[in-house]
Amino acid sequence: MSDKYKKIASTLCEITSDLLNESDIKFNDISLSNIKLSNRIGSGLATYCKYDRRSSQYTITYGKKMIKSKLNQNELPFWLTYREILKYNYFDNDISIASVLSHTICHEFSHLVQQHVGWHKRGSVHNIRFYEILSYFHDSGIANEVKNKLIASCSLKNLSLDTEITKSNNSSIDLLNDESCFYLNDKISFEHKNKIYDGIVTKINKKTIIVTVPAMFRSSIWKIPKYRATKK
Numbered sequence: 001m002s003d004k005y006k007k008i009a010s011t012l013c014e015i016t017s018d019l020l021n022e023s024d025i026k027f028n029d030i031s032l033s034n035i036k037l038s039n040r041i042g043s044g045l046a047t048y049c050k051y052d053r054r055s056s057q058y059t060i061t062y063g064k065k066m067i068k069s070k071l072n073q074n075e076l077p078f079w080l081t082y083r084e085i086l087k088y089n090y091f092d093n094d095i096s097i098a099s100v101l102s103h104t105i106c107h108e109f110s111h112l113v114q115q116h117v118g119w120h121k122r123g124s125v126h127n128i129r130f131y132e133i134l135s136y137f138h139d140s141g142i143a144n145e146v147k148n149k150l151i152a153s154c155s156l157k158n159l160s161l162d163t164e165i166t167k168s169n170n171s172s173i174d175l176l177n178d179e180s181c182f183y184l185n186d187k188i189s190f191e192h193k194n195k196i197y198d199g200i201v202t203k204i205n206k207k208t209i210i211v212t213v214p215a216m217f218r219s220s221i222w223k224i225p226k227y228r229a230t231k232k
């Protein structure tokens, strides 16, 4: 895969670190400056924020294939981050690659804030309170700063953020949720009738996953749509 996607992913990592380190960033008067965060480049599509309780460490992963897919004008509209910009009028509805990638940084960073302020609910991550955080980053001008930085940094490195016209590999995409890229044996949780279940992914279909929920006597097997599952 082209080195370009890796370089753009690496730029996203740098900007995410700066967001935390260089600004005295706060949400609801809660300081975020003491948070331990490392950012990494993943090889697949999956882009997500993970929190390790034992080490109190956050890790944000930006998938290389996510960058490739968002640069592809045929696949870009299938991403949740693209749809969020239009749904909430972020960046004055500008859906350029620079906007979508900057919004990706804000989206993942909002998951970090969501966990840090205790607004994280297993099985339902993209909820009203999540969008309260995400909208704060847009309304306060932070998202625009992120976007300006991304444009400046990519231009300095000669990385073009223009759409690429490539044939889509996947003609049956429904919605690409940045976090909904599951692998076998992933630990996930999901909500059913107000109860949260924890399980392990045992099969991956196009739109659904098969999940085994262990129990004392007999495990149960569930088929759930990908968008309803949350990685643990």
Ligand SMILES: [Zn+2]
Residues within 6 Å of the ligand: 107, 111, 125, 126, 178, 179
């Ligand atoms: Zn998300």
